[in-house]
Amino acid sequence: MWSREEMAMQAALEIEDGYTVNLGIGIPTLVSNYIPSEKSVLLQSENGLLGMGPFPEEKDVNPDLINAGKQTVTAVPGASFFSSADSFAMIRGQHVDLTILGAMEVDQNGDIANWMIPGKMVKGMGGAMDLVASAKKVIVLMQHTNKKGESKLLKKCSLPLTGKNCVTKVITNLGKLEVKEGSFIVHEMAEGVTKEMISQATEGEIKFS
Amino acid sequence: MNKVVQNAKEAIQGVESGMTFLLGGFGLCGIPENSISALRDSGIKDLTCVSNNAGVDDFGLGLLLQTKQIKKMISSYVGENKTFEQQFLSGELEVDLVPQGTLAERIRAGGAGIPAFFTPAGVGTKVAEGKEIRSFDGKEYLMEKALKGDFAFVKAAKGDAYGNLQFSKTAANFNPMMATAGKITVAEVDELVPVGSLDPDQVHIPGIYVQRIFQGVNYEKRIEQLTVRSN
Numbered sequence: 001m002w003s004r005e006e007m008a009m010q011a012a013l014e015i016e017d018g019y020t021v022n023l024g025i026g027i028p029t030l031v032s033n034y035i036p037s038e039k040s041v042l043l044q045s046e047n048g049l050l051g052m053g054p055f056p057e058e059k060d061v062n063p064d065l066i067n068a069g070k071q072t073v074t075a076v077p078g079a080s081f082f083s084s085a086d087s088f089a090m091i092r093g094q095h096v097d098l099t100i101l102g103a104m105e106v107d108q109n110g111d112i113a114n115w116m117i118p119g120k121m122v123k124g125m126g127g128a129m130d131l132v133a134s135a136k137k138v139i140v141l142m143q144h145t146n147k148k149g150e151s152k153l154l155k156k157c158s159l160p161l162t163g164k165n166c167v168t169k170v171i172t173n174l175g176k177l178e179v180k181e182g183s184f185i186v187h188e189m190a191e192g193v194t195k196e197m198i199s200q201a202t203e204g205e206i207k208f209s
Numbered sequence: 210m211n212k213v214v215q216n217a218k219e220a221i222q223g224v225e226s227g228m229t230f231l232l233g234g235f236g237l238c239g240i241p242e243n244s245i246s247a248l249r250d251s252g253i254k255d256l257t258c259v260s261n262n263a264g265v266d267d268f269g270l271g272l273l274l275q276t277k278q279i280k281k282m283i284s285s286y287v288g289e290n291k292t293f294e295q296q297f298l299s300g301e302l303e304v305d306l307v308p309q310g311t312l313a314e315r316i317r318a319g320g321a322g323i324p325a326f327f328t329p330a331g332v333g334t335k336v337a338e339g340k341e342i343r344s345f346d347g348k349e350y351l352m353e354k355a356l357k358g359d360f361a362f363v364k365a366a367k368g369d370a371y372g373n374l375q376f377s378k379t380a381a382n383f384n385p386m387m388a389t390a391g392k393i394t395v396a397e398v399d400e401l402v403p404v405g406s407l408d409p410d411q412v413h414i415p416g417i418y419v420q421r422i423f424q425g426v427n428y429e430k431r432i433e434q435l436t437v438r439s440n
Contacts, residue, residue, distance in 0.1 A: 048382050
């Protein structure tokens with residue numbers, strides 16, 4: 001099975017030279033550590049930064065320079081700053097190539113749920129609905145099953161949706177699956193994972209390529 | 210053309226209970242700290258506040274939540290605030306959650322004279338309930354309406370007496386479009402500079418949108434998540 005770091009590494013392999021990528025909070029944030037330096041990639045942070053760099057050294061911390069997770073960051077050479085309206089124009093206008101984010105559930109039609117659990121305090125969707133509705137490619141990085149051991153790859157999402165018919169790939173601790181024509185198509189399995197294991201952990205329609 | 214006022218207290222003249230305010234900032238970055246303190250001291254109530262977030266318990270809009278001056282929040286994410294959670298769960302506080310890009314565009318539209326627009330964000334979700342859906346080139350979009358405020362409170366790095374504003378890095382965030390959508394826009398700046406000293410090429414928001422401007426004091430600029438490189 002893949003660790004969180006190995007999942008992030010797998011996601012980094014999906015990033016092509018020249019891409020602009022928006023990374024969500026959680027495991028997706030780790031992806032930036034594994035983008036090979038020979039690829040020219042810009043990270044977009046929806047609070048108004050294109051060209052997000054690593055965390056600053058202590059002496060360079062600037063309260064005016066944060067990412068969408070409200071963490072202090074740096075800007076790479078060639079970066080630009082802009083308003084939230086411009087930032088989402090960039091996202092809605094499909095200028096951002098790839099969105100990588102976490103989820104509570106994904107289904108075989110590419111629907112995603114990641115913002116609310118009925119009966120629990122709702123914190124808000126932030127920019128997730130705008131991102132999934134418009135990105136050319138949406139990759140979800142999450143554990144294959146929840147804490148109770150139930151599948152998070154479903155026939156139909158049970159939680160309130162963040163977006164419909166938008167997820168293109170799911171990378172979990174068990175493998176890499178494409179979402180296409182109403183099925184999860186397994187492209188790769190983590191070391192030690194068998195077809196039986198991944199089929200059993202997937203409630204939705206599953207196929208092997 | 211001289212829009213300079215002496216301080217936040219003077220800048221918020223005319224605010225009343227029940228008004229709608231637009232407040233710039235993302236988390237605690239680029240928030241109008243001086244205006245928020247003055248609004249707390251004014252004691253006005255039943256406010257509707259449009260802001261991407263709701264501050265933390267003891268800073269930002271959290272200050273107005275503590276004193277129960279806010280009736281309704283229109284935001285995209287409100288997760289970092291226990292006072293908020295308590296008031297929301299007890300029914301004292303109303304919350305309208307809006308996708309972040311939709312929130313930004315609704316305010317931009319409000320300032321630009323566009324009454325409504327269509328966006329793909331939220332189609333097929335709870336956000337679409339009760340809204341008009343229309344199909345363009347085979348894809349579905351939902352209609353969202355413009356947002357305006359009785360007042361807008363924004364924070365910029367530099368400004369001049371004409372109200373021209375320049376922002377710093379990601380502290381711009383919601384401030385530029387909020388500045389355009391207030392009936393009265395109050396700008397507070399780190400540094401008030403003489404008219405003519407801002408390069409016109411580097412003015413981010415032209416002064417036409419701003420009615421009052423002052424140089425703020427005692428900025429805390431609190432950092433929500435301090436993260437540094439380990440080496």
